[in-house]
Amino acid sequence: MTVRVRFAPSPTGYLHIGGARTALYNYLFAKSKGGTYILRIEDTDLERSKKEYEELQIADLKWLGIEHNEGPDVGGPYGPYRQSERLPIYKTHAEKLIEKGHAYYCFCTPEELEAKKEIAVRESRVPQYDGKCRNIKFEEAQNRISSGGPASIRFKAPHKAYVFMDGVRDRVVFPEGMVGDFVIMRSNGLPVYNYCCVIDDWLMKITHVIRAEEHLPNTLRQLMLYEAFEVRPPEFAHVSLLIGKDRQKLSKRHGATSVAQYKEESYLPEAMCNYLCLLGWSHPGEVDIFKKTDLVGVFGIERFQKAAAMFDLEKLQWVNGQHIKAMNAQELILKAKEFIPTDSPFHRQSVEWQEKCLDLFKSQIHFFKDFETHIAEIFSREVVENEKLVEINSWETTPQIRQYLKEEIKKLKDSGVTFVNELQINQWTEHIKGELKIKGKPLFMGMRGVLTGRDHGPELKFLIPLTPIEILADRI
């Protein structure tokens, strides 16, 4: 039997990093098992679902490189993949359930239900449906419906315990009486999550359900439904939750929680996947930097952590930095086109210049946008007047260096040179050492201060050849 997994988001907002992690796990599992990964849109909550969110989420998933084999936009043999387009299917199966005596029409009003619930809570009882409509005869129900009475469909919850084996939690037991008869079709004709989830997973031939732990209690209702349909349930694996600094389920108040925000901040999609993957799963070789393709054949549900994982921005940044460092010149240039603003002087330089520049700074940044600040420094004509620089300028040797370099740069500039080369810098250094008799700290720091206008930065022999000579002249 080939593995079939799915990620089933509801289009009620942006793609959350928790959702991205779940999607990633499903995708990785499919890839590792040579299976199929399906995207299903759960849009039965009409009030909150929006088409634009669906598109946004698909775009974010695509950006992360998590591409589905079947889904609303690419089709597939078990469509439609949007629940709002599967309404007749849910209806038919609900009717079958009624025929088989597993479900019934319920005419209780929301107000009535709410009142009963309140009483139950006050009497500290578990608020469960009391089964008021359970014994209404089918014919009577039909009559009430045809005369316009709004009805929902309730499933008769069996009174027994349920046990299943979870890929992460092992043996999970739900004791008897945890849930009362629950609604599967709302009175407005739309199905309820736990119900359509079962229908879809069954009809789409899903073999493994990998989802967040918050769904664990839902599994009980779903197990009941599978049983009523006489269908073997899929394998379940409930992955630990993602939590924030306060140990609560990760949500908007913890800062950037949507994938799009990280995309915007120039994080690399591979780095995001890498980090997200490590939040609750561990590599058997204790490797911590990898690409999705490295995980084929390695990823499996045996190495999930049961406890919740805290999202740590600092480590994400480190992982992102590691991915940048591992990039070669071509990859860097490609990404630079994407992330460095079009008005940056970066884009006006030669390819050779760009390669050298990116290579020079790639080991000291955490994310791509950091390149911008370094590039801005190269092209900055201003001289930073901080304490250290004032000190450098106060040395009696510094004016000599300035005078010498000023003349040298003018000479080169007048002869049409636009960039100084490394050789030239060595010659300057030798001259200052030999003729001006300046050496050690005054020599190097003096040159740095005079040429860059700053007290720190990369090695001069790499940095100066990247700086246009006219800018050097201006600074001096």
Add this chain to the structure above:
RNA sequence: GCUCCCAUCGUCUAGCCCGGUCUAGGACAUCGCCUUUUCACGGCGGUAACAGGGGUUCGAAUCCCCUUGGGAGUACCA
């Protein structure tokens, strides 16, 4: 309230299933040193954890029980 789930450095985790090799390993962060006549990168090293209590056992991070703490769910949301 009720039901379910969870518990190793500040954080992510290895080890747990199949007790001894664990004076508990790695990574992020942090601190120190080296390297770099700067900053970073890099290298080396330090601080830092088996929630508590009972069992079982010659021996427990590992198996069992209790306590405590944390989390999730409790909808005609997903």
